Amino acid sequence: MKISCPHMGHLHYMLEDLFERLDVEYVKPPVSTTKTLTIGAKHSPEFACLPLKINVGNFIEALDMGADTLIMAGGHGPCRFGYYGIVEERILRDLGYEFDFIMLEPFNDGKRDFYKTFKRLSPGLTIPRLYKILKASFAKGRAFDYVHKRSLQVRAYEVNRGDTTRALRQAEQLMALAYTPEEIEEAGREALALIDAVEQDPDRDVMKVAIVGEFFLLLEPFSNFGLEEILGHMGVYLERTVWVTDWIAPNRENKVYGFPKNFVEEKAEPYLSHNVGGEGRETIGGIVLMAERGFDGALQLLPFGCMPENIATSIIPKVQRDHDIPVLTLAFDEQTGRAGLVTRVEAFMDLLAARRGSRLALAGAAAATDKI
Numbered sequence: 001m002k003i004s005c006p007h008m009g010h011l012h013y014m015l016e017d018l019f020e021r022l023d024v025e026y027v028k029p030p031v032s033t034t035k036t037l038t039i040g041a042k043h044s045p046e047f048a049c050l051p052l053k054i055n056v057g058n059f060i061e062a063l064d065m066g067a068d069t070l071i072m073a074g075g076h077g078p079c080r081f082g083y084y085g086i087v088e089e090r091i092l093r094d095l096g097y098e099f100d101f102i103m104l105e106p107f108n109d110g111k112r113d114f115y116k117t118f119k120r121l122s123p124g125l126t127i128p129r130l131y132k133i134l135k136a137s138f139a140k141g142r143a144f145d146y147v148h149k150r151s152l153q154v155r156a157y158e159v160n161r162g163d164t165t166r167a168l169r170q171a172e173q174l175m176a177l178a179y180t181p182e183e184i185e186e187a188g189r190e191a192l193a194l195i196d197a198v199e200q201d202p203d204r205d206v207m208k209v210a211i212v213g214e215f216f217l218l219l220e221p222f223s224n225f226g227l228e229e230i231l232g233h234m235g236v237y238l239e240r241t242v243w244v245t246d247w248i249a250p251n252r253e254n255k256v257y258g259f260p261k262n263f264v265e266e267k268a269e270p271y272l273s274h275n276v277g278g279e280g281r282e283t284i285g286g287i288v289l290m291a292e293r294g295f296d297g298a299l300q301l302l303p304f305g306c307m308p309e310n311i312a313t314s315i316i317p318k319v320q321r322d323h324d325i326p327v328l329t330l331a332f333d334e335q336t337g338r339a340g341l342v343t344r345v346e347a348f349m350d351l352l353a354a355r356r357g358s359r360l361a362l363a364g365a366a367a368a369t370d371k372i
């Protein structure tokens with residue numbers, strides 16, 4: 001069996017680890033590029049979400065490399081994600097590819113089915129062994145998330161442009177080699193130390209911006225033109241609301257993000273009190289939360305036509321007014337260009353800087369008045 005799965009940020013490190021433990025050969029698709037998207041868009045329905053098109057491109061590139069089994073995360077409504085796997089399989093079969101297709105449904109939708117899916121990959125696998133394997137691979141995924149999260153904050157203060165990105169690559173290589181739980185823990189610590197060792201200017205007055213929105217757009221840098229790096233190099237301190245291991249964890253703790261799902265949903269409650277699929281509710285709750293935490297602004301990323309995020313977009317103007325936080329909405333599809341994106345983001349940062357300037361001026365005036 002030669003198995004493959006679409007890219008989503010640094011998920012492939014976790015998959016490499018998982019399939020190694022399951023003794024299954026993993027065919028890692030080439031890193032997503034314009035070629036991947038062009039292939040995927042060519043064979044996908046025009047109105048399909050951007051992530052589906054990139055997934056199809058990843059699958060075709062993996063099949064051309066010899067993969068004979070494809071695995072895709074399942075799900076359920078109310079958005080289109082629950083149909084992704086079915087549509088992708090149909091597209092690939094219509095193109096004449098032959099393969100086994102496995103849908104991995106969420107753990108909470110049925111523990112027995114979840115186990116059976118893994119048993120298909122590794123006959124003879126027992127439940128205790130599966131638990132041990134998942135625990136180890138998940139711990140590795142968590143380490144990658146924490147290190148990546150730290151890099152988003154350190155990059156804003158780096159003295160030499162690019163140092164954080166270089167440290168992050170080094171950290172990733174280090175963590176990828178870890179295997180036992182002890183090695184993973186140690187590698188995670190060393191990787192964080194590598195990021196912290198980047199020379200920083202702690203006195204730099206950085207802008208604090210939240211990145212909220214649809215999970216794939218937030219997790220896969222190819223889909224958003226490496227926006228986090230672009231912003232980091234502008235000296236912007238970033239926090240984002242979605243992380244790979246938070247997203248796949250069966251609990252609702254959101255350990256990497258730092259705020260449990262229930263808590264974020266409560267923040268959204270006055271504006272959106274029910275699940276609209278994807279991260280629609282988390283986007284609204286995330287903006288409220290970041291405003292309360294004093295962030296200067298937020299960026300909402302979504303695939304063009306994404307139903308849950310479009311619902312959030314329609315609510316955001318009220319959230320902005322109520323919480324005095326500017327939000328820039330950025331929709332992505334295969335027509336989106338990097339230059340246009342950078343121009344919009346730069347203009348938004350200028351706006352935030354101007355607001356902060358006037359806020360500082362107001363604070364200064366208030367302090368002067370107090371003294372009179």
Ligand code: SF4
Pocket residue numbers: 049050051079080081214215277278279303305306307308309
């Ligand atoms: S969350 Fe949005 S982009 Fe993702 S599958 Fe649902 S509709 Fe498509």
